[in-house]
Amino acid sequence: MKITVYGTMTCAYCFALKDWLSERGVKFEYHFIDVDYKKAKEMFEVSGGQTAVPFSTIEHDGELEKIVGFDRAKFNKILKEHGK
Amino acid sequence: MANKRVDVVIVGAGPTGLTAALYLARDGFAVTVLEQLVVGGQVATTNRIENYPGFAEGVSGLALAADFRTQAEKFGAKIKSAGAIDIQPSQDGFVVVTDDGELTARAVLVATGSTPKLTGIPGEKKFIGRGVSTCATCDGAFYKNQRVAVVGGANAAVQETLHLVNMVAHVDLVVRSELKASRVLLDQLDKLIQSGQVTLYQGFTPIEVVGGEKVSALKIKNNVRKTEKTLKIDGLFVFIGRLPNTGWLRAVELDVDGFVIVNNDLETSVPGIFAGGDVRSGSVKQIAAAVGDGAAAALSIRDYLSKC
Numbered sequence A: 001m002k003i004t005v006y007g008t009m010t011c012a013y014c015f016a017l018k019d020w021l022s023e024r025g026v027k028f029e030y031h032f033i034d035v036d037y038k039k040a041k042e043m044f045e046v047s048g049g050q051t052a053v054p055f056s057t058i059e060h061d062g063e064l065e066k067i068v069g070f071d072r073a074k075f076n077k078i079l080k081e082h083g084k
Numbered sequence B: 001m002a003n004k005r006v007d008v009v010i011v012g013a014g015p016t017g018l019t020a021a022l023y024l025a026r027d028g029f030a031v032t033v034l035e036q037l038v039v040g041g042q043v044a045t046t047n048r049i050e051n052y053p054g055f056a057e058g059v060s061g062l063a064l065a066a067d068f069r070t071q072a073e074k075f076g077a078k079i080k081s082a083g084a085i086d087i088q089p090s091q092d093g094f095v096v097v098t099d100d101g102e103l104t105a106r107a108v109l110v111a112t113g114s115t116p117k118l119t120g121i122p123g124e125k126k127f128i129g130r131g132v133s134t135c136a137t138c139d140g141a142f143y144k145n146q147r148v149a150v151v152g153g154a155n156a157a158v159q160e161t162l163h164l165v166n167m168v169a170h171v172d173l174v175v176r177s178e179l180k181a182s183r184v185l186l187d188q189l190d191k192l193i194q195s196g197q198v199t200l201y202q203g204f205t206p207i208e209v210v211g212g213e214k215v216s217a218l219k220i221k222n223n224v225r226k227t228e229k230t231l232k233i234d235g236l237f238v239f240i241g242r243l244p245n246t247g248w249l250r251a252v253e254l255d256v257d258g259f260v261i262v263n264n265d266l267e268t269s270v271p272g273i274f275a276g277g278d279v280r281s282g283s284v285k286q287i288a289a290a291v292g293d294g295a296a297a298a299l300s301i302r303d304y305l306s307k308c
């Protein structure tokens, strides 16, 4: 399972998600798209033009799940399925 | 979360909840604060705060939220990442049911604050997260050198307009009736209107968000002449007021708008359940007032616990 989170330096929801994943010992990549233009472009392409952060992708079992916002319920469901 | 017993459960870790937590934990009570989203509440999502006493130069919302948290935790308050879904009476107080287990407490403080109201106009819902936002601090960076509109006429709308102009090319500010912001904000806004960075549409009502893949325009209507105008924009920010976070709360009496009714001690219709800050009926929705409510509620809870 690979988790990628896109956020900005000023987004409290992004930091909350980051803390929440870290507290659970979940590994993830985090990109500040306000300073990393390449990653901003990548997020735009993967999300199909999303303009809100945090935006996360979870690659698991050959699928790519996309989560908009700090959606604990969705994250919990996927993490539970993977025994986290 | 296993069923844990504490003296006080505080629902919501905004300025109200974190102040009450600091007071009660410092008094030696076992306190757990439940937070379903962001510790610091609305403060954490505000760019800059200039009217909270003690910070003469102003303070960033994220920094103030972090300090509120540190100070509460320093005295032993515990913060849990969970959302409350019910409060039920029990033999020795209350059971607070969350989306991650239950907690038993002798008293409960509801400090769940409020969430942004939306206009409800066609197109708005479709473009949320794709051009429509309620958080300039979070999403403003997406509109670098682009045109945005802000809808709303109170402090939050003007404050966020002042923040957005630092990033975007231009802001159309759409105000349905009157501008009701503080003098200092209005003076700064005036300067931006003079310089052409902001165009004010006062007496206009937004009627539709237009776009294909993403937002391309906002249609507005003049309230008197009934004429329509189309503003070419890339993003829309909505700041038209707040709704109470009480959808989950069945245990206590609410007013017609859903805010919690309290007495002078900030006690609700159920003895032992208290409420304060943005979520209570009649609050002024300011950080200093929320902090005041947090302190007042903590003292009332201390009194309540000493009697039972």
Ligand SMILES: Cc1cc2nc3c(=O)[nH]c(=O)nc-3n(C[C@H](O)[C@H](O)[C@H](O)COP(=O)(O)OP(=O)(O)OC[C@H]3O[C@@H](n4cnc5c(N)ncnc54)[C@H](O)[C@@H]3O)c2cc1C
Binding pocket: B011, B012, B013, B014, B015, B016, B017, B034, B035, B036, B037, B038, B039, B040, B041, B042, B043, B045, B046, B048, B049, B050, B051, B052, B082, B083, B084, B085, B111, B112, B113, B114, B156, B159, B160, B245, B248, B276, B277, B278, B279, B284, B285, B286, B287, B288, B290
């Ligand atoms: C853009 C903006 C700018 C602002 N600027 C200023 C300013 O300059 N000066 C000023 O004084 N005020 C300002 N305010 C208002 C101020 O932020 C609020 O009045 C204050 O934060 C209210 O505090 P609170 O603790 O009552 O509620 P909130 O800050 O709303 O906190 C409530 C917390 O409870 C959580 N919660 C909700 N339901 C549940 C549940 N069921 N379970 C667990 N947790 C839950 C929420 O996630 C939230 O974190 C601003 C607000 C906004 C939106």
